[in-house]
Amino acid sequence: MKEKSIIADLQQKIALYEDMNAYRALYELLNERLFWFVYSFVKSREAAEEIVSDVFIKLWTIRNELPSIANLQVYLYVIAKNFSKNYIIREYKYPHVCLDEIPLDATTSVNPEELYISAEMAGRINHAIRELPPQCRLIFQMAREHGLKHQEVADILGISRITVRNQLTIAARKIAQSVYPHLQPAAAKQQSRC
Known part of the structure; x- marks a missing residue:
């Protein structure tokens, strides 16, 4: 059964x-x-x-x-x-x-600027995920954040595996479009330090 x-x-x-x-x-x-x-x-x-x-x-x-x-x-x-x-x-x-x-680790030094940039980027990524359409967001979270396989997500939601794959592609594209403009200034800063 x-x-x-x-x-x-x-x-x-x-x-x-x-x-x-x-x-x-x-x-x-x-x-x-x-x-x-x-x-x-x-x-x-x-x-x-x-x-x-x-x-x-x-x-x-x-x-x-x-x-x-x-x-x-x-x-x-x-x-x-x-x-x-x-x-x-x-x-x-x-x-x-x-x-x-x-955790207390006295040997690790944290650069406040890097900490701020990574926290800011994590915030942008989380915001981009929250802005996804509801089904797309749910599929993304189930597959990427919860580690479910595409077929498992499809079975749980009662949709096809192809739909899961397409929704994940849409999610990745929208997240990248949301985050990419903010990566370029950070990359320019990194290169100017070298």
Whole structure:
């Protein structure tokens, strides 16, 4: 039995019979993948575990609506992405840092100008990614940031592998167009120092 039909079967059992065994089986099937998907956004094991738990709690609370969901796996990924985004926004507004997590390396000297340029460039790249059309951005994040193969992305989103490849090409082109004008002044500075 293909995974998609297994998920559909579990979805039906959860929706119609409130079957806890089906719920557990779905959790076992998707938990690890959702964890790594969320972790790639939040960069914290504890937060990723909590968010994935929240995703499955949300699934249980909306179990009566499950028959209307065409692709449950994609639906759960979207919930996970939204919960991750909300977590990141909360962390940005109210950051907390554990001093034990800050690396201390006295032997590394950081050039403030290079640090500023790399932070600025990272900001430009992130801005370019945020400006991508929604599906293009999701495909880019799943493939590039989360390391999913093109076929895996296609299967999750229910689209063809060629569409994934085309969307990644569009994303790369748009990001390059957004970042390229800012690279030339930095390259000129580097050459003038030599």
